[in-house]
Amino acid sequence: MAKREARGRGEPPPTKRQSFPRGAILAGGFAVAIIAVMITVTFNTTGGKAPNFEMTVYRGQDVLGGETVELHDVLDQGKPIILNFWAALCPPCRQEMPGFQRLYNSRGEEYIMIGVDVGPFVGLGSHQDAVTFLDEFRITYPTAWAPSRDPVIDYAVQSMPTTVFLTPDGTIFDRTIGFMPENKVLQKLERLLLASQLPK
Numbered sequence: 001m002a003k004r005e006a007r008g009r010g011e012p013p014p015t016k017r018q019s020f021p022r023g024a025i026l027a028g029g030f031a032v033a034i035i036a037v038m039i040t041v042t043f044n045t046t047g048g049k050a051p052n053f054e055m056t057v058y059r060g061q062d063v064l065g066g067e068t069v070e071l072h073d074v075l076d077q078g079k080p081i082i083l084n085f086w087a088a089l090c091p092p093c094r095q096e097m098p099g100f101q102r103l104y105n106s107r108g109e110e111y112i113m114i115g116v117d118v119g120p121f122v123g124l125g126s127h128q129d130a131v132t133f134l135d136e137f138r139i140t141y142p143t144a145w146a147p148s149r150d151p152v153i154d155y156a157v158q159s160m161p162t163t164v165f166l167t168p169d170g171t172i173f174d175r176t177i178g179f180m181p182e183n184k185v186l187q188k189l190e191r192l193l194l195a196s197q198l199p200k
Contacts, residue, residue: 050075050083050170051154053146055116058134060142063112069144071114072170080111080173080196081166082189085118085151088125088133090160092179097139099182103189104141110193115143121152122160165192 052072057064064074074081084100086093097115104113119125125133127145134143151157155164158177165174165188173192180188 048172050164050166050172051151053151053154054148055114055144056147058117058131058143058145059140060114060144063142064114064144074112074114075166075168075170077112078168080168080192082111082113082185082192083155083164083166084113084115085155085157085160085162085164086115087117087119087122087160088129089119090122090124093161094133094137096161096179098137099180099185101137101139101141102182103185107189108141111189113141115139115141116151117143117145118149118152118157118160121146121149122157124160165189167192167196 050071052070054068054070055064056068057066061067065077071081071083082100084097086097088094100113100115117125117127117130119130120127130143130145133139146152155162161179163176163180163185164172167173173195174188176184176188
């Protein structure tokens with residue numbers, strides 16, 4: 001009773017000071033540092049050269065040049081490329097890809113479209129999920145899967161979908177994170193085609 005009176009009426013009880021383990025603080029700081037590096041990579045990719053990587057093709061072997069191809073071999077065809085990183089269980093990807101298909105149907109001769117499935121690396125679907133999705137949505141433009149997580153790291157794929165626009169010489173012309181409506185893709189494609197014109 002004496003202790004309660006000594007505190008005075010209306011005075012809040014003392015709060016316990018919350019402490020965090022040193023390891024948790026260090027881990028949190030490390031995570032922030034990694035995020036900062038990833039953001040830096042994101043902003044520095046436009047204008048740089050597209051990192052090469054291997055792909056195993058779901059469909060479009062005739063366009064890409066085989067069942068297993070490298071991006072730089074596809075670039076040798078001399079066309080601009082739209083590189084879309086997607087996953088079968090990614091809702092924005094499922095919403096976006098039919099628009100890519102319609103654009104490919106109308107203007108596919110002008111560029112190369114490649115949808116790269118990275119679902120297994122981001123926890124958003126297996127290869128079988130991808131095949132089922134492609135069949136269900138009647139996606140016929142070239143699609144493939146990456147046998148390693150290298151493109152996820154090299155292209156700083158932090159969110160799904162991520163789309164990268166490449167000129168024929170392998171320069172990263174533009175990069176978009178997240179869903180793009182069809183009209184936005186068309187605008188970016190037209191700018192890419194203009195930037196890809198060879199000097200006369």
